[in-house]
Amino acid sequence: MDDRDDGKDEVLVRRAYTALQGGDTRPEAVFATLAEEAGDYRAAALAVCAAVGVPRSQAHQRWAGIGEEALSQMLPGDEAADLGVFLELAGFFDVHPDLAEPEQQARRLLEQAFAAAGGVPSGYAHNLIRKLRTGRLAEAFVSMVTYGAGRSRLTPREYWEYLLAAAELLPGADVDRFESCVTMSRQRLDQTSP
Known part of the structure; x- marks a missing residue:
């Protein structure tokens, strides 16, 4: 990943964070919007994870374990919204807090x-x-x-x-x-x- 990609990723994270702040927009909808606009499902998924508070290392592990497989299963005509719903149902955007x-x-x-x-x-x-x-x-x-x-x-x-x-x-x-x-x-x- 070069510096231009880092900048693009930061922009996506900021956009995801802003979209989620209102509380009316769900992570899977933000993912779909970002993925369609950026043309990069992975970057959009990682940006939404960062915006909700999933640690970067966990987000990358989730993409490798869930996201890549889900992406490979997409059929012609499937949209980013379809993948977003699957990722949400799979708990991809869930934050796992440290408990006392x-x-x-x-x-x-x-x-x-x-x-x-x-x-x-x-x-x-x-x-x-x-x-x-x-x-x-x-x-x-x-x-x-x-x-x-x-x-x-x-x-x-x-x-x-x-x-x-x-x-x-x-x-x-x-x-x-x-x-x-x-x-x-x-x-x-x-x-x-x-």
Whole structure:
């Protein structure tokens, strides 16, 4: 990459950052716009990652692992918007924050609950894993309680134990239904045999 490419990349990053600041534009839409205008899918994807806060090394790894493969699968007539939607669904633009120790422990407990649940639908699993990776742990907790309650006879006692242990470590007051899900978890735990 020469200096002219560095300058072009910085311009793309600034444009992506500006477009995302309003909050109304999603990363995949910004990617599509930049990719079409610049004619460079890789540079556009890396620029959006930089604008949302994904470290440069992670962005390059994601492009090598996800982006290149997705780009190779594009068919004639596919547009940048199609690739942008795929990248978003794959979590390409997700920021994986560094978590404090209590949050790391809560995430481990939620992962243990997930394992205790047994087989789950792939779409649900994908969305849950994204929540866990992006640090949206209270949302993951609510989702897991709701899911487990829907299959209450199939959900083992350990599932509820792990969820309740995680809830004790999470500040969930700002997430809708968090407290009611804590109550529901206690009720479900009481209903399962030891």
